[in-house]
């Protein structure tokens with residue numbers, strides 16, 4: 021492919037004698053929304069941590085636009101599995117936290133963070149602290165924080181797995197809307213097949229560790245998708261069939 | 267109750283426990299009188315305050331960064347922790363004999379003891395506060411490109427702030443209590459000295475006056491630190 025944007029080649033990572041990733045390769049095109057599904061503990065988080073440079077890969081190359089990835093650059097947004105809002109900061113300051121680290125001056129970053137919150141419909145809770153927010157509001161603020169740094173690619177690690185299904189629908193819509201507006205590339209890890217089919221341009225099904233791509237499925241259903249649509253259900257069943265062995 | 271037991275019912279001898287009226291009269295008189303212990307109440311209080319604040323200042327200045335670095339860097343921890351485990355069980359007043367030999371009965375020695383009384387709570391609280399920083403929060407900062415220094419200042423220290431203040435508060439009350447003990451053993455002035463002398467001179471109402479001043483000043487300290495913490499949180 022020449023339109024490769026993120027290119028992972030021959031990636032390997034082991035913890036002692038446990039080989040989690042072995043000679044793993046994946047190519048992602050610009051503005052693609054890729055969902056990765058795989059069994060618990062197979063190494064999905066490890067894969068993202070390697071991409072972010074938070075864990076050191078033993079072998080392999082990771083290229084973004086043909087360049088090696090570096091954390092200092094602002095083009096990658098990472099949303100981890102854990103809660104990562106600073107409990108001592110309100111929503112606005114949490115949203116501004118990333119660009120504060122990058123050195124954006126106070127008034128400017130407050131303006132940027134305010135806009136990001138606004139985009140996600142969070143203006144009303146700008147002065148709330150994490151403990152005063154619902155779980156889905158916390159996730160949205162986390163997303164706003166990533167957006168402030170204007171990432172070209174978002175790496176999201178099971179972001180909505182703890183959210184109840186009603187609120188999750190709203191989060192999906194927001195994410196798709198942002199994706200359409202900004203053209204950001206997304207690598208999204210999930211357990212939830214319905215979520216993957218709802219969001220993805222492409223679904224990558226992983227094996228247990230060491231991870232191997234078992235299936236690479238292109239999803240061509242038009243947006244907005246309808247979870248009750250027969251084509252949707254058919255695809256959902258197909259992917260579910262793939263992962264039945266878990 | 268105190269008033270009833272002493273001045274109204276005369277349950278105890280005024281030589282042992284004077285009534286509140288007498289204590290209040292003596293409190294007022296003591297503002298200008300040097301009777302019995304050689305200095306006025308403001309003199310005693312000021313002398314104690316200056317000592318405590320000096321020792322506290324240096325204790326915080328050394329203890330906070332030391333505790334923070336111990337919590338942050340495993341190298342610092344490896345070298346300094348054994349030393350601290352050794353020193354920790356020694357109560358601050360336990361240094362008194364050493365200090366008396368080194369510095370004599372003067373102010374420096376007591377400043378040194380206060381310094382120690384402050385150092386321990388500062389180091390221990392800062393250390394444990396910093397080590398409790400959430401790993402995922404540090405990783406988050408790292409994902410935005412923060413190196414170790416930015417992680418420390420943007421994540422670890424703000425997250426440890428409540429415990430840093432616990433350290434400051436504990437240190438202040440410990441050093442205040444320690445000062446009184448140190449002054450009771452060796453001093454020519456100060457609230458602890460005032461208690462000691464008046465015990466020997468059988469002047470219980472002055473003892474109570476000194477105790478009250480100690481209590482009130484300690485409470486004021488906590489109040490000031492509480493306010494400082496609130497202000498810092500807001501900014």
Ligand SMILES: Nc1ncnc2c1ncn2[C@@H]1O[C@H](COP(=O)(O)OP(=O)(O)O)[C@@H](O)[C@H]1O
Pocket residue numbers: 035040058059060061062063064065066067229
């Ligand atoms: N820092 C680490 N040290 C040792 N083993 C680890 C470490 N991180 C992850 N692992 C192991 O690697 C495997 C993959 O973990 P992870 O990437 O978190 O899985 P997933 O996100 O797919 O659930 C697990 O078996 C886990 O125990």
Ligand SMILES: [Mg+2]
Pocket residue numbers: 064065066101177
């Ligand atoms: Mg995981």
